[in-house]
Amino acid sequence: MKRLLYSVVLLMVVMGLPKLSTLTPLVVLSGSMEPYFNPGDIVLIEPVNTSDVQIGDVVAFHPSWGRGNGKDASRTLYTHRVVGIVQNSTGLYFITKGDNNEENDPTPVLAKNVVGKVVAVLPYLGYLTRHNPDRRALLAVYVLFILLPGIYLLVSVPRELLERPVMMRKKERARVINSRYGRSVSPWKALAVFLGFLMFFALLLTPSLDSAGGVVVNTGSFPLLLISKEPPGYVYLPPGDSCTCNHISAINAVLPVQWLVTLSELPLFPWSLVLSFAALFTLISYPIWTSKFPDTEVKRHGTRFI
Numbered sequence: 001m002k003r004l005l006y007s008v009v010l011l012m013v014v015m016g017l018p019k020l021s022t023l024t025p026l027v028v029l030s031g032s033m034e035p036y037f038n039p040g041d042i043v044l045i046e047p048v049n050t051s052d053v054q055i056g057d058v059v060a061f062h063p064s065w066g067r068g069n070g071k072d073a074s075r076t077l078y079t080h081r082v083v084g085i086v087q088n089s090t091g092l093y094f095i096t097k098g099d100n101n102e103e104n105d106p107t108p109v110l111a112k113n114v115v116g117k118v119v120a121v122l123p124y125l126g127y128l129t130r131h132n133p134d135r136r137a138l139l140a141v142y143v144l145f146i147l148l149p150g151i152y153l154l155v156s157v158p159r160e161l162l163e164r165p166v167m168m169r170k171k172e173r174a175r176v177i178n179s180r181y182g183r184s185v186s187p188w189k190a191l192a193v194f195l196g197f198l199m200f201f202a203l204l205l206t207p208s209l210d211s212a213g214g215v216v217v218n219t220g221s222f223p224l225l226l227i228s229k230e231p232p233g234y235v236y237l238p239p240g241d242s243c244t245c246n247h248i249s250a251i252n253a254v255l256p257v258q259w260l261v262t263l264s265e266l267p268l269f270p271w272s273l274v275l276s277f278a279a280l281f282t283l284i285s286y287p288i289w290t291s292k293f294p295d296t297e298v299k300r301h302g303t304r305f306i
Contacts, residue, residue, distance in 0.1 A: 022046060024116065026060060026077060027126035032098030033058070033079060035223075035236045035257045037118075042125045043079055045116035050092060053111075056232030057082050058118040059094065061109045079118060080105060121258040182293055189289035190282065197278040197285075205270055207250045217242040222252040227264045234261055 023044040028037055036058070037043055045060045053059060060079045084095030086108055093108035208220030216237070218224040224237040226247035235245050236257060251260060251270045266272040282289075 023119070025122075026079065027129055028079070032100050033081070034100045035253075036081075036099050036234075036261070037121045037256070037258055038123070040124055040126045041256075042122040042129075043118050044120040044122070045079075046119045048114070048117040050094075050111040050114050053082060053085070053094065053114065053117065054232075055082055055085060059096070059109075060115045060118065061094075061096070062113040062115065063105065063107075063109060064113075065106050077115065078105070084108075118258070120262075121256055123256050180294060183286075183290040184293055186289050186291065193285055193289050194278055194282045197281045198274065201274045201277045201281075204254060205252050205274055207252050209250060214244050214246075215242055216245060216247070216250075220252065222254055224250060225253040225257060225260055226250050227261060 023046055025042050025044055028039050028041045028043060031039055043060075048057075048059070058079060058081050060077050062076060063078050078096070080096040080098045082094045083097045083104060086093040086095065092111035094111065094114065095104055095108050097104045207218070207222075207224050209224060210217040210219055216224075216226060216235075218237040218239050218241055221239055223239065226235040226237065226243070226245060227249045228234065228245070228247050234257065235243050235247070236253065237243060249264060249269055251264075251273075253260060263269065263273055
């Protein structure tokens with residue numbers, strides 16, 4: 001079972017490596033796109049042919065109204081959603097807007113100023129960089145991830161060097177013992193674990209809402225995400241809030257909004273997401289539905305059996 005899990009992870013890494021080499025990470029510094037992504041998140045930008053950009057895409061671009069002058073202005077990047085496309089005699093332009101802004105950006109964006117399109121969001125990882133938008137969070141990151149680990153290494157490394165021969169012998173002994181055992185699968189236990197996770201994620205992701213006369217009210221305890229396709233977009237409803245909106249799917253926003261909007265392209269969403277999570281966590285919890293057994297063989301040597 002461990003080999004299966006390792007193989008799945010390795011396959012995902014190998015499949016993703018070619019694409020990772022083309023992605024550019026950017027740290028989010030403002031809240032103009034909340035809740036799609038938030039300050040301190042890292043967004044991954046993929047190069048895009050501007051002729052393929054559609055309304056609803058989130059693009060990174062150099063704005064004509066960028067702060068500063070000269071090189072500073074040319075390096076300024078905004079990451080906003082495309083809400084309109086204009087093609088005229090002077091070229092191709094995109095009308096953009098931050099999801100958290102009330103109005104569109106001041107001027108349309110020329111196609112040549114578009115750097116790429118957002119394909120993924122990594123929550124909070126921007127706090128680990130020097131571009132951290134919050135100085136207090138930057139200090140906490142320094143203490144938790146640099147200072148304390150450094151002190152731990154200074155204390156533990158000398159002791160580990162002294163105890164290494166003993167630890168190596170213990171690890172080798174544990175490896176030999178484990179090699180003498182195999183694992184047997186209990187299908188009924190596996191099914192019970194899968195159904196348990198299925199019920200848990202169904203309850204976690206299924207929203208609680210009232211819908212009457214086109215008004216949707218979030219009556220649950222989690223924020224609610226309403227996803228629409230025509231036009232493409234979403235509505236984020238905190239508990240107790242309401243909106244007048246049309247949607248094709250609704251889900252509790254217990255994951256980053258960008259992840260859920262991207263995953264909404266899956267067939268039979270959100271039930272396909274519930275099934276995927278249940279299957280994944282069932283695989284991870286394989287010790288529950290498998291059991292060890294001695295992996296021994298009977299070998300004949302002369303008149304003796306071993």
